[in-house]
Amino acid sequence: MTFSSDNCSGVSPEIMAALINVNGGSEKPYGADCVTERLTGVFSNVFKCDLSVFPVSTGTAGNAIGLSAAVSGNGIVYCHKEAHVYRQEAGAVEFLSDGARLETLSGENGKIDPSHLSTVLDAAPRSVHFMRPAVLSLTQTTEMGTVYSLDEIRTLSGIAKDHGLFVHMDGARLSNALAFKKCGADDMTWRSGVDILSFGGTKNGTMCADAVVVFTGSLKDRVEMNWKRSGHQLSKMRFLSNQLETFLHDDLWLRNAAHANAMAQSLATQLQDIPNIEICFAVDSNIAFVNMLETVFDKVSEQGSTSYHQKSSGYARARYLTSFATTQNEVDEFVREFKGLT
Known part of the structure; x- marks a missing residue:
């Protein structure tokens, strides 16, 4: 018995059984298998939109790959001062983006204060001498265990969009936020202004399967390239895709x-x-x-x-x-x- 981390749990029995079932026979490698090929449709049905999905084995990879697609080496990612991408990912975003900078924002209960975001973006210089604001990263569920309301997400994403920023969501515990709010995955993400999502599964029942979900098509090509360059296009991709497919099936x-x-x-x-x-x-x-x-x-x-x-x-x-x-x-x-x- 431990309450130190949700990563201490095992694997959902349904997912373990599905992994055993998919182990039989041979399949094409590098995501050309039948399981991975239908995964986009599975996610599209859940999120109710056209999208692209790239399975990864860790949440850090999902964040770094997603954010590095939306920011280059001269850009700034804004996040809460307690955000996982800032405190506990060992510079992964900076590494994959060739030097982007993470700047932190304040806010009670783990949530970014909209007024602080507005003040910072309004004051950001737009000269060639300075790094450029590029992305707002929101954590849902927050590191404090609180959940942004839809209005709170839309307010923050609206400020970001008004200043020309992409919006990223660290959704390591997105499922917990959705279970709490009892709203659709579409409402909490792209309908609220989110361009790219790090979708979490490992903390909630998969063995080692998260994903980068791309809602804004202009980011897809760079996500795919960084996904490959960072070593996450697994040769036996079906074993990640099968976990995610089972995870989403029947609202598991x-x-x-x-x-x-x-x-x-x-x-x-x-x-x-x-x-x-x-x-x-x-x-x-x-x-x-x-x-x-x-x-x-x-x-x-x-x-x-x-x-x-x-x-x-x-x-x-x-x-x-x-x-x-x-x-x-x-x-x-x-x-x-x-x-x-x-």
Whole structure:
């Protein structure tokens, strides 16, 4: 039992079974197989538009490939100061884009403040002496576990478009956001101004399958080239494509996410009843941030259920995540152990 990361979970049984089924026989390599060839249609049906899809094995690859298609070495990507692309991807975007710069924006609850974005873009110099604003990157679900509303996405993307920027979405936990908002994938992405999406599957049931989804056709060729150059055009592509096809079939991705969200809500509801425990942000998804005494945190962390944390002035802020595989019994047991340590 661990609540340190949704990456700790296994693979959805449906996806594991599908992988075994696709293993029989031979298929054409490098994405020319029948599974990959129908994947575009599968994604088009879900997102209700014409698009291009490129399977990748990690979210970092999805972000770097997608963003580097929309920005060159003299461009700027704007993102929240807590964004994964800025804090935890080791310069992957800068590397693939030949030197683009990431600049951070402020905002409460993990969300970019529209007024800060407007101020920064209005003040950005347009001279040959300076790097050019190129992309706004939004994280949905945010790193704080909160979810942008459709209006919030549209406001931010509208500001970006007014200044000539592309809009990228880091959708590592897009499924959790959709399960929370109960809206269509199309409404949360291209209908709200998103040009390119890093689509997440690994945190929510696939073994190792994410994707770059391109809504704006002018970006397709560069995505495809960077996809190849970065080593993500797998020779046996059908094993990635099959995971994604199964993930989207019969709303498995949304059912998995809804369960993970419900487990996080249960965890937060029970923890907040413990004295000196505070839930830091709205639990919109499968992430709960919890404030506690540092002494309590040290005891709890010995159980192995915590990875990300911050300490200050005798208090600690810990992040707990649930997954599609988390059970109610595991949540209840963790809370009982937690109470015993406080």
